[in-house]
Amino acid sequence: MTNEEIANVYLFLDIAIKNLLFDMKCVCDGPIKIKGHYVQYIECLLSKARAEMRDIKKEMYQRKIQVVYIGEDHMFTKYKFILAGYEYEHSYLKSVIKQNVEHVINNL
Numbered sequence: 001m002t003n004e005e006i007a008n009v010y011l012f013l014d015i016a017i018k019n020l021l022f023d024m025k026c027v028c029d030g031p032i033k034i035k036g037h038y039v040q041y042i043e044c045l046l047s048k049a050r051a052e053m054r055d056i057k058k059e060m061y062q063r064k065i066q067v068v069y070i071g072e073d074h075m076f077t078k079y080k081f082i083l084a085g086y087e088y089e090h091s092y093l094k095s096v097i098k099q100n101v102e103h104v105i106n107n108l
Contacts, residue, residue: 003083007067010056011079012100017049019101048108
């Protein structure tokens with residue numbers, strides 16, 4: 001994988017973990033009567049995502065890769081990629097982020 005691909009995987013996996021944690025909170029706090037199966041399923045996904053995140057973070061540390069959130073507007077979210085000393089900004093359409101996060105969650 002290239003440095004940019006690793007940075008992208010990290011970015012989308014990080015957002016996927018945050019979304020799964022939010023979903024877990026909604027299930028636990030929501031009006032669902034039988035929560036056990038939903039909680040187990042989300043915990044399983046979180047476990048797989050965290051394991052993958054550990055591997056990605058090790059690779060990022062070795063290759064000196066960083067991803068920094070800059071900000072967002074109505075349609076775009078901006079991140080700064082630091083790839084082995086080279087820095088550049090990358091803007092993502094929010095819909096593209098959503099599609100990639102769904103893809104990551106489906107592949108866990």
